[in-house]
Amino acid sequence: MHISDPDFYSEIYHLKAHRTHRDKFYNLEILGPGLAFTTNHEVHARRRAPLAPYFSMQSIQVLVPRITSLVHQMNQHLRDAVAAGTVIHANHLFTAFAMDVIAEYSLGEEGTTGSLKRPNFGKWWYDLTQKQVQMNAFFRHFPLVARAMISLPDALAVKAMPALENFIWWQANLRAQVKAVLETNEKGNVPSTPTVIHALAASKLPPSDKTVVRLAAEANLLLGAGAETTAATISRTTYHILANPDVLKRLQEELVAAMPVAHEMPSLSKLNQLPYLNAVIEEGLRTALPVLSRSPRVFQNHALKYKDWVIPPGVSLTILQCSLFHTIPYSLSSLSPYTFSLTYPW
Amino acid sequence: MSPSVFPEPEKFKPSRWLASEESGPIPEGQYQVAFSKGRRQCIGINLAYAELRFAIATIFRRFELELFDTSKADVEIVHDYFVGMPLMTSKGIRVRVLRELD
Numbered sequence: 001m002h003i004s005d006p007d008f009y010s011e012i013y014h015l016k017a018h019r020t021h022r023d024k025f026y027n028l029e030i031l032g033p034g035l036a037f038t039t040n041h042e043v044h045a046r047r048r049a050p051l052a053p054y055f056s057m058q059s060i061q062v063l064v065p066r067i068t069s070l071v072h073q074m075n076q077h078l079r080d081a082v083a084a085g086t087v088i089h090a091n092h093l094f095t096a097f098a099m100d101v102i103a104e105y106s107l108g109e110e111g112t113t114g115s116l117k118r119p120n121f122g123k124w125w126y127d128l129t130q131k132q133v134q135m136n137a138f139f140r141h142f143p144l145v146a147r148a149m150i151s152l153p154d155a156l157a158v159k160a161m162p163a164l165e166n167f168i169w170w171q172a173n174l175r176a177q178v179k180a181v182l183e184t185n186e187k188g189n190v191p192s193t194p195t196v197i198h199a200l201a202a203s204k205l206p207p208s209d210k211t212v213v214r215l216a217a218e219a220n221l222l223l224g225a226g227a228e229t230t231a232a233t234i235s236r237t238t239y240h241i242l243a244n245p246d247v248l249k250r251l252q253e254e255l256v257a258a259m260p261v262a263h264e265m266p267s268l269s270k271l272n273q274l275p276y277l278n279a280v281i282e283e284g285l286r287t288a289l290p291v292l293s294r295s296p297r298v299f300q301n302h303a304l305k306y307k308d309w310v311i312p313p314g315v316s317l318t319i320l321q322c323s324l325f326h327t328i329p330y331s332l333s334s335l336s337p338y339t340f341s342l343t344y345p346w
Numbered sequence: 347m348s349p350s351v352f353p354e355p356e357k358f359k360p361s362r363w364l365a366s367e368e369s370g371p372i373p374e375g376q377y378q379v380a381f382s383k384g385r386r387q388c389i390g391i392n393l394a395y396a397e398l399r400f401a402i403a404t405i406f407r408r409f410e411l412e413l414f415d416t417s418k419a420d421v422e423i424v425h426d427y428f429v430g431m432p433l434m435t436s437k438g439i440r441v442r443v444l445r446e447l448d
Contacts, residue, residue, distance in 0.1 A: 013383040060392045081443040090439040133427035240358040255407040271399040279360035285380035289430030
């Protein structure tokens with residue numbers, strides 16, 4: 001059930017007091033049992049607990065030097081492009097930045113993808129994602145096919161669905177890395193800098209949550225979500241800033257005043273205090289729609305009241321973000337939804 | 347549809363989030379839902395904000411950019427592939443870096 005009322009959003013999504021499962025249909029089973037695709041309320045809470053401290057404000061503050069060193073690398077490419085006159089593919093560059101940040105944080109030095117050092121930056125991951133996400137809708141409607149694909153040996157799965165080749169390669173790569181992390185952990189070795197998957201391996205999670213498959217799924221979600229959504233938001237925000245000269249002007253005035261020396265790296269707390277920069281980012285997040293999917297909650301014991309209606313427990317409830325954002329009507333008009341077509345993008 | 351929350355929703359208007367604007371700010375705690383809310387809110391929200399701030403602030407402080415062969419169609423979301431995607435024929439967002447700023 002979709003409720004088209006932005007003021008009801010908080011009733012569904014803010015309430016922390018009630019048991020809510022995630023709707024199964026909207027899960028992407030093919031991506032495995034990572035946190036975001038854990039439907040059950042209690043299991044989700046259990047898996048989130050050891051992960052959350054690593055993403056707190058304090059932990060991100062500790063991570064800042066690692067982020068800014070990648071910001072330096074990214075800006076160096078822009079500097080090089082001035083002299084060379086080359087065109088920069090913003091999605092590729094920002095994908096590389098976001099991917100390198102989250103991959104290094106999740107899997108450590110060995111896990112870094114070195115995307116900013118590659119000739120085409122994050123193109124490898126951008127292309128992989130473009131292909132993979134197009135299959136999300138298909139696997140959502142045919143979860144049995146997804147389940148079958150997961151259970152097949154890699155080589156066979158690629159044969160059955162060639163479009164999955166890179167996706168399967170990536171999963172195997174993550175499993176190998178997680179295996180190495182688990183072995184390091186068994187030997188009692190602790191990484192020199194905080195590393196998320198190491199932390200999960202060493203956590204009090206039950207053994208069933210620390211298998212190679214489970215932790216590889218967690219790594220997959222951390223890297224997938226961390227890279228694609230962040231990169232898309234930075235890219236689309238960049239577009240809007242450049243397409244709106246008044247926005248660009250006002251942003252640059254604020255930045256010049258706050259950062260008189262252009263090449264000096266600002267502190268995060270300074271950036272947090274810049275009102276227009278943060279307004280640009282909020283607006284970027286609103287319009288970029290990095291995660292568009294419906295994300296229904298199923299209240300287990302609590303009946304919600306909407307106007308004169310009582311919505312009993314067990315009903316799958318959602319407010320679609322884009323109707324709240326009101327940036328696009330949910331008609332996907334360019335796809336000609338009323339035309340019968342059997343052509344798929346893969 | 348809620349033009350009451352976001353007047354002229356199709357426009358990129360950062361000022362709608364500012365307290366100093368006449369229309370009054372949009373309460374971001376309530377209506378910024380890109381990360382969802384509650385127990386299942388995106389766990390990476392603090393990291394994402396940090397990356398966005400560093401990237402946007404340093405790039406626009408240090409460089410003059412212009413769009414290259416990129417139009418609204420390259421950012422307009424038309425696909426729900428779990429993530430929001432523009433037309434798959436889009437070549438992506440591309441920029442020229444005109445000069446370094448002092």
